[in-house]
Amino acid sequence: MTRRSALMIDPVSADETRADYSDTFTLVDAAAPALSVGELSTQRGDGVFESIGVVDGHPQEVVPHLERLAHSARLCDLPAPNQAQWHQAVEAAAAQCGAGEAVIKLILSRGVEHGPTPTAWATTAPAADFRSAREGGVRVVTLDRGYDLGAAERAPWLLLGAKTLSYAVNMAAIREAHRRGADDAIFLSSDGFVLEAPTASLILRFGDRFVTPEPNGGILHGTTQLSVYEHLAAQGFEVGYDRIPASDLPRADAAWLVSSVRLAAPITAVDDAALPVDAELTADLNRYLLSPRD
Template sequence: MSSSRPVLFLVSADSGCVRVDAEAPHVSVMDLGVTRGDGIFETISVCGGRAQALEPHLDRFVRSARLLDLPDPDLDLYRQAVFAAIDAHDDVAELYIKTVMTRGVEGAGVPTGWVYAAEAADFAGARTEGIRVVTLDRGLRHDVAQTSPWLLQGAKTLSYAVNRAALREAERRDADDVIFTSSDGFVLEGPTSNVILRRGDTLVTPRTDQGILPGTTQASVFEFAQAKGMKTEYAVVPIAELSSADALWLVSSVRQAVPINRLDGVERSIDVEFTARMTAYLLGRRD
């Protein structure tokens, strides 16, 4: 087990970014991020000192803040804290960074912000051998972002109780992860990931106007595919196309691209070579 210790920087308009003891308490029990899950976050993979897709992550951080009617995060401060956290952390194979902003203590009107860095778990097995996935109905139509924007579908919020419940349900069904589907029959996303299908030489992911969080890792995978001469497509994907796809992946920061080797109890073949090339690209080891 690694002996590396996490690194924490508090971020505020008054103090800038200040390093503090990551194991000491810093957030009030009255903070709305704690009591209501009222806040936003991003998780950024770091390999070889390089923050993967940092600017897209920061852009999405701002987008989530606006969806929640939060003040725009000071990206200069958060960017400074990200680089400082990378520099301050022990040299490890893979690191992850969390940028967080809450609405702050109830009634104070001042956001709480921090940047946290810690060593990433070892996902080598999932990346090479694949994972078991089940589909679960999210209970919302695929057009919910247009019909009911107050439900905040497509924002990366701290309110993760439903996502954690879905993963516990997956475990009860002898699976590792979940693909959410809409109540009207379309593929959406995972609790912490985007879905990618391969049809021949085309990679497909569900369109982000369906209440899906725009994926920074998914975008990087599409860049990789386009550089290899493949086609890419954002589409409305019927559930049946999961079974007929040539290959399936869940992609996310830190875990990167993991192939699906079983879907709803049905075994699937995985493309080990293509997945390895995709992962090498995501981790910065360009081929």
């Protein structure tokens, strides 16, 4: 059984010349005080993070997560995370996980205000029980994100393509979905295109073709979505990226929200309009996503 734990990471140079970074990690009590009151991750949400699913002690899709962490850091003008060091940190954190499903969260913040170095840590915790969402599906509503599809390119300081700690808007969207009697939300651009969910990627099926919104316009390139695409392509399905008008959502033959910890949750309704559910394919996707993947 996984217990909550925390691993403080002393960031080192991006020059990956060392073979062993274990002396840069400190295992601490997850319930004990560890951050300064001047820490900018808590004061301003000034940092980036990744959540890595762990199955029976095996961290899933580590390299894609670390690559996305580096991408987010670059967008936020944070020092480049040393990939070898962070990979070893993930392995050390996974060693704290037992049987079953868990989650490792990686955090890189700007550190203490006016401080010399960033702050970095990893936490482990048991994963929530998502069997209901995986088997019974989720109802979603569409919400206007307030930006058109070109906003991320036109205004990169909005950090729309970074996975930052500033998740207040994402959580507000989920609360609004609950107020509307749904489980989750799908963001739409202000010019009427499908984006993503607050904490998941969207995959739609039209016949034997699977499509997800293009990873631009402030959309995170989902690590789980990439894994699902590899699995589907291996079975001979066509997979692709496109600009998807909101009007295409109710026409889909099936749809899923996919993420690293919840995995594949079939969408049963969009704005109260029922969608078909492919229970057999959903079960196949989740079996695959629960299998060890590097």
